[in-house]
Amino acid sequence: MKLLLIVLLPLAGIVLPPVLVRAGRTASAWAAATPTALALVLLAGMAPTVFEGGVVEASWPWMPALGLNLAFFLDGFGLLFAGLILGIGLLIILYARYYLSEDDPMGRFYAMLLAFMGAMLGIVLSDNILLLVVFWELTSISSFLLIGYWRHRADARQGARMALAVTGAGGLCLLAAAILLGHVVGSYQLQAILAAGDTITASPLYLPILGLVLLGAFTKSAQVPFHFWLPHAMAAPTPVSAYLHSATMVKAGVFLIARLYPALSGTEEWFVLVTVIGLATMVFGAYGALFKDDLKGLLAYSTISHLGLITLLFGLNTQAGVIAGVFHIINHATFKASLFMSAGIIDHETGTRDIRKLGGLRHYMPVTMWLAAIAAASMAGVPLFNGFLSKEMFFTEVVVESERLGGIGWLLPVFATIGGLLSAAYSLRFVHDVFFGDETGALPRHPHEPPRYMRVPVEILILICVVVGVVPSLAISTVLATAAGGVLLQAPEPFSLALWHGFNVPLVMSVLALAGAVALYYQRDAAERWHERTFPAFTGKGCFESVLAGAIAASRRLTAWLDDGSVQRNVVLVIGTAVVMAAAGGITGGLDAGSRALTPAPLPAVAVWLMGVIATVVVALRHHDRFLALVATGVVGLLSALTFIYISAPDLALTQLSVEVVSTVLLLLALNVLPKETPHESSPGRRWRDGVLAVAGGGGIAALAYAAMTRPLDSISRYFLETSVPGGGGHNVVNVILVDFRGFDTFGEITVLGIAALCVYALIRDEAHTMASADTEARHPRMLLIGSRVMLPLLAVVTVYVFLRGHNQPGGGFIAGLIAAVAMVTQYMASGVHWTEQRLTGNYFPMIGAGLLTAGFTGLASWLFDVPFLTSTFSHVNWPVVGDFEIASAVAFDLGVFLTVVGSVVLMLSQFGKQQPPVEGR
């Protein structure tokens, strides 16, 4: 439960900052900090268990059959990440309070930040990979909102969209990978998947799984060639960059690689893919960072580079590599967050982030200078700071690996050194160009130190950098061992964290890198000229934009080709596709007749069939005479009702007959307003094409129906037939299914019916006219009038009879409702709208509403007896004439059905009846 709370606290806290911002900006920050701090306290409470090697688990089944469970677990690795997310999150909240200006909506900022935090926590704590994917997508969406926070800026919007497109696409790959993993392992539980590494790597699906997982991770962690979204995400406010691009968003990809390490690693494919991409990203990012003039741009490329380094370490398939990777995750989070915040401070106090305009700031902000210098030194891998330790471990690992590989293995340490060299060079540039040198005099503002509490978060992080850097084994080795144990699924072999390992190859590499960096920095003008000569402007963003534009243009063309605005053409395409697909299925799957014995066909049935066929053909061929087509359609309906009777479906026959008459009335009402003739306008070619399509479709359906009817049936209906009387209290199984077994479906269907009626009403109410008509013989023939009024009570009696008997004999709410509707419509026709609505009602909404409420409350009443929604109960009653019937709660439900049907049908028909034919010649 506590585990769930950790995730839920930030998500639930979303509502607080926007509300409390009215009480002031500080109140809003407190509102964001409180749930974060609470979650951190909860996490700290669980930490001892995890440090002792335990795993905290919490799980709630949701759809166990599909493997969907709300499941969380906390191991060492999860603890590390959750701690980073919450701890740095807290610092960012403090920082942002001072960073955001008066004009920025602070409530919205904190709400999005909390949403993002909750989603990140969900990723690192999920014990179900489908759940993990859900949270993964949530981080994509919430980071989209955060990056686009300054929504009036075009670059923010474009950067946000690009981040969403790239990481969202990766999320889809991850979803596919999760489903494949679940398929291979037989469980979506993350811990089960981690334990099944051998099964997964031996599976033929291993390569697709690996590829999809890596696509998800690489897009999120901005690995080459998906790195281009990250620099553009720098359009976000700096607190967002500091949070997303140091400890959270981009680390999610690395987290995934580490989390699935036991399941996927250990193979040659893993080694090649992960190591090569990691190495390429590291070198590329570091090189790119060297030539960025924007402080945040420099940090963005540096982030790409360090993420590549971490990825590479996990690709090595060694325990020491994993430990180094986890260690660098921690170190990078601390120094990169403080660097981003320092960049934010500089931007905030000077008004620019352009390195070319900055210089000599040491005179104005000495404290900030020290903080930034330490963080940059850590990033460069200077001894005494934490970055040095993990870089040494990295160099050690690549040297070991190159010895194992032989051949071109030596490339690995060479490129590692180059990466380290570039990294140190841009760190030097970050510090020297900004704080030293001469003032350029181009600053928009007069610089000074930031507000006290804006610096506190940076100071805390720098303290960690130094403490870890100086006394590593004391400060961090337990945390590191626990976290690495979580990745490896076992306690790692003892390792030593020390500043001094003696004179060895890694030390030489470090010295080379640092010395080379200084040399490179002093030759930076030459380097820049060389860079501009060698690499003309080619950006990932340009590629992305042109791919995007191409995709949009292609989909426009496809849409225009598929849908040129002609309904007729669309219908042909849809039906044609259906016919072709069904034909393909029929040919490959087989439509042969089954073994079931045929039912004999008596002569009257053949005669009815023949009449039906003739009437249908006449409808199709003579549809230009609309009245004839309508009458002939009525014949087809009548004959299909007769068919229902013959094949033992009396309820359907009754329904069909009632619907038949209301449909006829409806179509006549419409025909009154529409032209009476259809012009002959189709070309013979089109008629032939349609005819061929129609015959193909009809033939296919006939073959399918025949194949279905002649095959043996194993139906679930046995259950309904057996339990109808003892369980539902009714002999008419069809009705019992409707109001009891499948009552919820019926409830949905009458809701649809009600909605359709309301739509019909809403669409044509403007043209509806009720005129007080002269009650003349010509308008309302006397005979019809009297006949209809005599029929009204008769129909009412039949309605009650059919309704009450419905549970045991053919009938029920639907049929009774239709009969009652017909009775009312008859009054409309015989006496006119005005007369009828004066005496009955013109307002059918209460009836529809009452019907739905009756049905709904009948279902809810079950809850009073502590049984599920719509559970029915009954007892039998014997009335004279009507016979034995039951009073079941289902009858109340059926009453709801009845009311809804009456209200809906009469509302629709009366609404059509109020339409006036158009004035001719319009």
Place this chain on the structure above:
Amino acid sequence: MLTVTLYIGFAAVIAAMAMNLYRLLAGPTAEDRVLALDTLYINAIALILLVSIQFADRIYFEAALLIAMMGFVGTIALAKYLGRGALMD
């Protein structure tokens, strides 16, 4: 005896339906078609009653009753349409 009677009944009803259908489709006037449809409904009642007798089951009687009523209402609607165009005024 009953069987023979039923056969004769079936034959007569079917013949009536066939002729009605002819009138309904051939017309020539709309009134012809409406009357034919009305009669067709009545034929259908007869057909259902015959089937019920054959099956010895009263369960279909309601259908016959309903056809009688619905056929009447349908005929009203068609007649009203032919007479005035507007059904409800």
Place this chain on the structure above:
Amino acid sequence: MEILIASGIGVVTAAGIYLTLRARTFPVILGLTLLSYAVNLFLVSTGRLAINAPPIVHEGTKAYTDPLPQALVLTAIVIGFAMTAFVLVLALKARRELGSDHVDGRE
């Protein structure tokens, strides 16, 4: 009997498809009506044919036809009516707004 029902469904479907491909709203709606007849019959027939075996439970009767498709089709018939009404309203509205009952809204 199976052959009669299957071919009947086929003929009604064919006519329905042909009419839904017409250019004017009224025949299209008639086509949809025919198609729903065919679909309803088809669905009921997937419960297989049984003569004189309605799903009304009696003492001593053993054979019943499959009630489930019937229950589904019963609501389908009513919903089909609602759909017809809705499409008709659209046809009416289109005719009023565009002055034509062509399905594409233009002659």
